[in-house]
Amino acid sequence: MPERATPETAPRGNTTAYRPTARTVPTRARDRAGYDRELVHGILDEAYVCHLGFVHDGAPVVLPTLYGRVDERLYVHGSTGSRPLRMASGTGADHSGTEGTDPGLAVCLTVTHVDGLVLARSAFHHSINYRSVVVHGIARQVTDPEERRSALDAIVDHVVPGRSFDSRPANDRELAATAVLRLDLDEVSAKVRTGGPNDEPEDVLLPHWTGVVPVVHGYGAPVPADDLDPSVALPDYLSVL
Amino acid sequence: MPERATPETAPRGNTTAYRPTARTVPTRARDRAGYDRELVHGILDEAYVCHLGFVHDGAPVVLPTLYGRVDERLYVHGSTGSRPLRMASGTGADHSGTEGTDPGLAVCLTVTHVDGLVLARSAFHHSINYRSVVVHGIARQVTDPEERRSALDAIVDHVVPGRSFDSRPANDRELAATAVLRLDLDEVSAKVRTGGPNDEPEDVLLPHWTGVVPVVHGYGAPVPADDLDPSVALPDYLSVL
Numbered sequence: 001m002p003e004r005a006t007p008e009t010a011p012r013g014n015t016t017a018y019r020p021t022a023r024t025v026p027t028r029a030r031d032r033a034g035y036d037r038e039l040v041h042g043i044l045d046e047a048y049v050c051h052l053g054f055v056h057d058g059a060p061v062v063l064p065t066l067y068g069r070v071d072e073r074l075y076v077h078g079s080t081g082s083r084p085l086r087m088a089s090g091t092g093a094d095h096s097g098t099e100g101t102d103p104g105l106a107v108c109l110t111v112t113h114v115d116g117l118v119l120a121r122s123a124f125h126h127s128i129n130y131r132s133v134v135v136h137g138i139a140r141q142v143t144d145p146e147e148r149r150s151a152l153d154a155i156v157d158h159v160v161p162g163r164s165f166d167s168r169p170a171n172d173r174e175l176a177a178t179a180v181l182r183l184d185l186d187e188v189s190a191k192v193r194t195g196g197p198n199d200e201p202e203d204v205l206l207p208h209w210t211g212v213v214p215v216v217h218g219y220g221a222p223v224p225a226d227d228l229d230p231s232v233a234l235p236d237y238l239s240v241l
Numbered sequence: 242m243p244e245r246a247t248p249e250t251a252p253r254g255n256t257t258a259y260r261p262t263a264r265t266v267p268t269r270a271r272d273r274a275g276y277d278r279e280l281v282h283g284i285l286d287e288a289y290v291c292h293l294g295f296v297h298d299g300a301p302v303v304l305p306t307l308y309g310r311v312d313e314r315l316y317v318h319g320s321t322g323s324r325p326l327r328m329a330s331g332t333g334a335d336h337s338g339t340e341g342t343d344p345g346l347a348v349c350l351t352v353t354h355v356d357g358l359v360l361a362r363s364a365f366h367h368s369i370n371y372r373s374v375v376v377h378g379i380a381r382q383v384t385d386p387e388e389r390r391s392a393l394d395a396i397v398d399h400v401v402p403g404r405s406f407d408s409r410p411a412n413d414r415e416l417a418a419t420a421v422l423r424l425d426l427d428e429v430s431a432k433v434r435t436g437g438p439n440d441e442p443e444d445v446l447l448p449h450w451t452g453v454v455p456v457v458h459g460y461g462a463p464v465p466a467d468d469l470d471p472s473v474a475l476p477d478y479l480s481v482l
Binding site: 023027028048049051052053054055056057058059060061062063064066079081082083086106107108109110112114117119120121122123124126128130132134136152153156159160163164166167168169170171174178196197199203204205206207208209210211212213214215216217218219220221222223224225226227228229232233234235238241 | 264268269289290292293294295296297298299300301302303304305307320322323324327347348349350351353355358360361362363364365367369371373375377393394397400401404405407408409410411412415419437438440444445446447448449450451452453454455456457458459460461462463464465466467468469470473474475476479482
């Protein structure tokens with residue numbers, strides 16, 4: 001069971017687990033759910049594309065986007081003209097009556113790694129080995145200039161660790177065109193499936209191959225841009241990818 | 242521009258492109274959007290995990306799930322006890338007043354492939370090469386027994402082509418425990434980024450490495466289950482993965 005902290009004696013940030021809530025306890029396969037912060041951070045840090053869900057005109061919208069993490073905060077960014085960013089800032093069509101305020105935007109941010117294909121003897125027990133994190137919360141615009149800069153660095157470094165230091169930082173014009181949203185890691189759960197197939201005992205003698213096909217992810221050889229000066233060497237942080 | 246069919250003369254299913262709608266035309270980077278059916282089918286068929294968004298108690302929820310495609314229909318499945326499946330069937334908490342009806346469930350189903358990391362000289366122009374499909378619509382429970390069976394086969398075969406034929410089909414008890422939702426491909430868009438970085442002309446002489454790091458996906462050697470009879474050979478459909 002995840003640890004439950006008593007707020008008076010142990011500030012939430014110091015506990016080792018997120019507190020389960022009604023919507024972070026799954027309706028099924030509860031044994032696969034986890035709330036450990038290290039587990040969650042590990043899953044979040046291994047990916048860089050999340051699927052961000054929000055509600056627009058009463059209907060769900062799910063868009064892939066890059067993200068970064070700084071401690072217990074996630075950041076996403078986008079053009080100041082993009083729909084979720086405008087909605088969070090109160091300048092979108094859904095917030096025309098409250099322009100200028102910052103109502104935030106209710107979001108669900110989900111990250112998934114697929115680790116293997118689980119082939120059971122029965123079609124029913126086919127599955128996937130995966131690790132996912134689901135974050136619920138209110139995404140809010142970041143306006144503090146320092147936090148905006150560190151958030152943008154975190155997003156770049158989340159994709160390629162060390163890269164933000166080896167690129168030209170955003171200038172004022174670029175910063176003005178970029179909106180940054182923050183989502184605190186508070187209502188969070190992980191879900192993990194590992195291991196082999198779970199066939200029914202009566203199926204064990206069926207003549208079908210059964211097991212797990214590992215899914216692997218990697219990088220190909222970096223392809224320099226056409227206009228790259230050939231004297232610029234491949235940086236170490238890329239050769240170790 | 243995508244082809245726009247006149248319903249009277251050309252049934253939508255025969256056109257080569259999906260009809261853009263207000264919510265499938267992006268607010269930015271419109272040149273990356275596409276509506277061609279072959280493009281969309283190709284992106285959908287190369288993946289097997291989607292991110293399914295729906296609205297629960299007014300807030301967005303995004304969950305990873307397997308899916309299959311049969312022509313212009315997508316299918317997802319799950320336990321009859323899982324939240325989106327209960328909501329679509331009208332037996333979920335949000336539909337307690339209309340139990341027994343089939344209101345359907347407004348969903349957004351998104352599939353994303355990451356093809357490369359785009360490293361520009363400026364932090365601002367960093368990007369990702371990707372291909373994504375976003376499907377909006379109403380997911381409805383499938384009750385016809387034949388369609389349910391073919392949908393479940395499609396989901397298994399979407400992960401490993403040919404596998405449904407080489408496994409025990411679901412029995413009545415398993416079928417009764419499984420809900421299947423159908424989402425028609427109607428309000429659909431693809432978004433694709435390819436190519437190298439788009440640096441500003443004044444940044445070209447900066448000393449930072451620039452180019453694309455390809456992202457590759459593949460499979461490791463299949464790992465047989467502990468209880469697999471060693472005389473069962475690895476099937477051809479796995480050796481070609």
